[in-house]
Amino acid sequence: xxxxxxxxxxxxEYVDRRILYSLMIIVVAVPLxxxxxxxxxxxxxxxxxxxxxxxxxxxxxxIWASDVDAGAWAECGPQSIAFLNxxxxxxxxxxxxxxxxxxxxxxxxxxxxxxxxxDKKYGIDYVILPYIAGGETAKAIFFSDVYKVVTLDVYGxxxxxxxxxxxxKNVNDISIYTGVVSPMTPLEEYIRQLVLPYKKPxxxxxxxxxxxxxxxxxxxxxxxxxxxxxxxAAEYELLIGRPGxxxxxxxxxxxxxxxxxxxxxxxxxxxxxxxxRGGKK
Amino acid sequence: xxxIRRREISLALAAIGGIIMISDYFINVKAIKxxxxxxxxxxxxxxxxCIFLSTGNLVIYHVQRLSRQxxxxxxxxxxxxxxxxxxxxxxxxxxxxLFNILFNAIYLPINQAIYGIIGFFLITASYRAFKxxxxxxxxxxxxxxxxxxxxxxxxxxxxxxxxPIGTWFNEVGGLGGNRGFVIAAALGAFSIGxxxxxxxxxxxxxxxxxxx
Amino acid sequence: xxxxxIIPWMGVAYLLMVWSLLYKENRxxxxxxxxxxxxxxxYTLTKAIDSLNSSGISPIITKARYDLIIPxxxxxxxxxxxxxxxxxxSQWGVNIMVGIATGLxxxxxxxxxxxxxxxxxxxxxxxxxxxxxxxxxxxxxxxVISTIFYFIFTREPSGHLKYISKIGRYAIMLALGPVFASxxxxxxxxxxxxxxxxxxxxxxIK
Numbered sequence: 001x002x003x004x005x006x007x008x009x010x011x012x013e014y015v016d017r018r019i020l021y022s023l024m025i026i027v028v029a030v031p032l033x034x035x036x037x038x039x040x041x042x043x044x045x046x047x048x049x050x051x052x053x054x055x056x057x058x059x060x061x062x063i064w065a066s067d068v069d070a071g072a073w074a075e076c077g078p079q080s081i082a083f084l085n086x087x088x089x090x091x092x093x094x095x096x097x098x099x100x101x102x103x104x105x106x107x108x109x110x111x112x113x114x115x116x117x118x119d120k121k122y123g124i125d126y127v128i129l130p131y132i133a134g135g136e137t138a139k140a141i142f143f144s145d146v147y148k149v150v151t152l153d154v155y156g157x158x159x160x161x162x163x164x165x166x167x168x169k170n171v172n173d174i175s176i177y178t179g180v181v182s183p184m185t186p187l188e189e190y191i192r193q194l195v196l197p198y199k200k201p202x203x204x205x206x207x208x209x210x211x212x213x214x215x216x217x218x219x220x221x222x223x224x225x226x227x228x229x230x231x232x233a234a235e236y237e238l239l240i241g242r243p244g245x246x247x248x249x250x251x252x253x254x255x256x257x258x259x260x261x262x263x264x265x266x267x268x269x270x271x272x273x274x275x276x277r278g279g280k281k
Numbered sequence: 282x283x284x285i286r287r288r289e290i291s292l293a294l295a296a297i298g299g300i301i302m303i304s305d306y307f308i309n310v311k312a313i314k315x316x317x318x319x320x321x322x323x324x325x326x327x328x329x330x331c332i333f334l335s336t337g338n339l340v341i342y343h344v345q346r347l348s349r350q351x352x353x354x355x356x357x358x359x360x361x362x363x364x365x366x367x368x369x370x371x372x373x374x375x376x377x378x379l380f381n382i383l384f385n386a387i388y389l390p391i392n393q394a395i396y397g398i399i400g401f402f403l404i405t406a407s408y409r410a411f412k413x414x415x416x417x418x419x420x421x422x423x424x425x426x427x428x429x430x431x432x433x434x435x436x437x438x439x440x441x442x443x444x445p446i447g448t449w450f451n452e453v454g455g456l457g458g459n460r461g462f463v464i465a466a467a468l469g470a471f472s473i474g475x476x477x478x479x480x481x482x483x484x485x486x487x488x489x490x491x492x493x
Numbered sequence: 494x495x496x497x498x499i500i501p502w503m504g505v506a507y508l509l510m511v512w513s514l515l516y517k518e519n520r521x522x523x524x525x526x527x528x529x530x531x532x533x534x535x536y537t538l539t540k541a542i543d544s545l546n547s548s549g550i551s552p553i554i555t556k557a558r559y560d561l562i563i564p565x566x567x568x569x570x571x572x573x574x575x576x577x578x579x580x581x582x583s584q585w586g587v588n589i590m591v592g593i594a595t596g597l598x599x600x601x602x603x604x605x606x607x608x609x610x611x612x613x614x615x616x617x618x619x620x621x622x623x624x625x626x627x628x629x630x631x632x633x634x635x636x637v638i639s640t641i642f643y644f645i646f647t648r649e650p651s652g653h654l655k656y657i658s659k660i661g662r663y664a665i666m667l668a669l670g671p672v673f674a675s676x677x678x679x680x681x682x683x684x685x686x687x688x689x690x691x692x693x694x695x696x697x698i699k
Contacts, residue, residue, distance in 0.1 A: 192601030254435035295592030302596025330568030368535025390504035400684035424670025457636020458668025
């Protein structure tokens with residue numbers, strides 16, 4: 001009997017990884033096909049982000065930064081769509097869309113296809129600037145004087161020809177700086193070049209991996225609020241009343257997390273049994 | 282050795298650029314601010330040419346492979362250059378519609394698939410690597426599992442206490458360590474930066490010809 | 494057949510090619526991998542040309558920013574790296590850029606990432622409305638100090654100071670737990686999104 005038990009334990013310990021992969025795909029796919037409809041609690045940081053944007057007044061300028069690459073689009077995409085849906089819903093604000101990552105502008109154009117523009121006109125109510133290379137150097141010069149670093153929009157039109165750019169020269173003219181930030185752009189660059197010299201409120205959507213490392217800046221007040229990954233996007237979709245891909249994935253996230261926890265638990269139980277057996281010998 | 286080939290020229294250029302940036306921050310003189318703004322716009326253009334350098338390196342590498350390697354590797358290098366040419370060609374021809382098709386059909390889906398595959402490796406890591414071998418490992422697992430449950434909506438559905446406990450680990454339990462990382466990393470970055478500006482960090486200066 | 498209907502199927506094909514690596518290394522994966530290398534290189538190059546047009550060429554022509562001719566020349570010299578006997582000229586442009594970036598980074602790093610963080614740690618000690626807040630703030634203070642102790646800046650802690658370093662290790666482990674959990678969330682979302690895309694293209698979900 002003990003030999004049989006040891007056989008089962010060894011089989012469990014050295015289970016083929018492809019079986020685990022197949023199990024995970026099933027665990028993720030089933031809730032997508034048959035949603036569980038679990039309730040979604042909303043975090044205080046998501047509410048703070050929502051309230052800050054909701055409080056924008058007519059005529060105010062907002063910068064929206066699309067610092068995201070395709071690899072992070074699964075988390076930042078729903079955040080972008082939710083954020084932009086909210087921004088475009090606020091009447092008479094001016095939205096400057098910028099990117100310091102090569103793929104940022106194309107991804108924001110992709111996101112705008114799913115955003116309700118609420119009759120906002122390009123060049124009057126919003127403008128999309130092209131990718132600005134240079135990382136922290138680009139941010140520093142962009143924040144101090146936009147025209148020193150960019151002269152055309154993403155379609156090649158001169159910025160002076162656009163009415164939206166008449167009252168916008170640098171970051172002092174904005175009320176809030178928002179956007180989505182992937183690990184390709186260190187958030188510290190924004191802290192050093194935007195928050196420290198200009199003291200502007202910073203509301204960012206980040207991928208979940210960055211949330212713990214963002215916490216010191218949240219607690220010190222340097223970052224006003226954040227959306228944490230796809231769950232943050234799902235919470236924001238609930239707040240603005242536009243369910244999207246963030247909410248659609250929430251149930252899959254629940255079941256996959258449970259599976260990870262079960263695997264960790266099982267791995268540790270097997271490890272403890274092995275240690276006890278090894279001690280008895 | 283010619284004067285212009287000396288490494289010290291390169292290091293001095295770095296030092297001058299850095300000192301002007303720092304002076305701009307602390308000294309409120311219009312001339313310094315104007316020079317600093319001008320240098321920052323130069324930095325943007327220089328960064329673009331560094332992108333050209335890196336892509337050029339890749340192209341040269343694959344072109345060299347075309348002539349030297351096995352038939353299979355020649356095929357792969359040819360594929361890389363072909364796809365790259367498609368993107369650059371459609372862009373230079375002004376065909377934004379085709380460029381968007383290439384972006385949506387090739388760049389975006391492969392990028393997302395590559396990042397998606399990492400989740401599978403996390404599964405085997407969770408099963409095989411995360412064991413309570415010591416007190417440190419136990420602390421990591423306990424705090425990790427608490428936050429995993431808090432992150433998933435099912436955690437709060439199973440038990441309401443998951444949210445305050447997970448939030449505590451996220452916002453208090455881990456805050457000290459993460460803040461320590463931020464401070465330590467900042468001090469390290471500052472010291473490396475000072476070494477770069479003083480010319481003590483020569484690695485980035487490369488083979489400028491002037492050597493010791 | 495419309496191109497809009499083909500594009501998602503190409504995405505599915507690439508997804509299956511990349512994920513075939515989970516079974517074993519094969520030519521389909523290498524095909525997708527090399528497609529991506531070419532795509533990333535070509536795409537980044539086109540975006541860089543866009544950026545050069547907007548930040549370099551257009552200001553020179555339309556705004557008489559003739560000072561930008563100097564970084565253009567330095568930038569072309571950077572490309573001399575490909576020729577070994579004149580490669581030294583490429584260092585000038587690179588080093589100016591490194592100096593500018595270094596100066597920008599270090600001028601704010603102490604204030605933004607050290608002083609403000611230390612201030613936030615100690616200021617919280619004055620805001621203790623209840624016993625839990627009291628415990629939390631003291632806990633964070635001890636964690637921060639012990640974590641910094643763990644990193645050696647001068648000499649290795651000895652004697653009783655070693656215990657502070659040990660507490661620092663525990664604080665770091667407590668900090669890495671949420672990092673692991675957040676990593677799990679990110680990876681599962683990336684995975685779920687691709688599975689959702691696959692099911693959507695097949696018409697199983699909307």
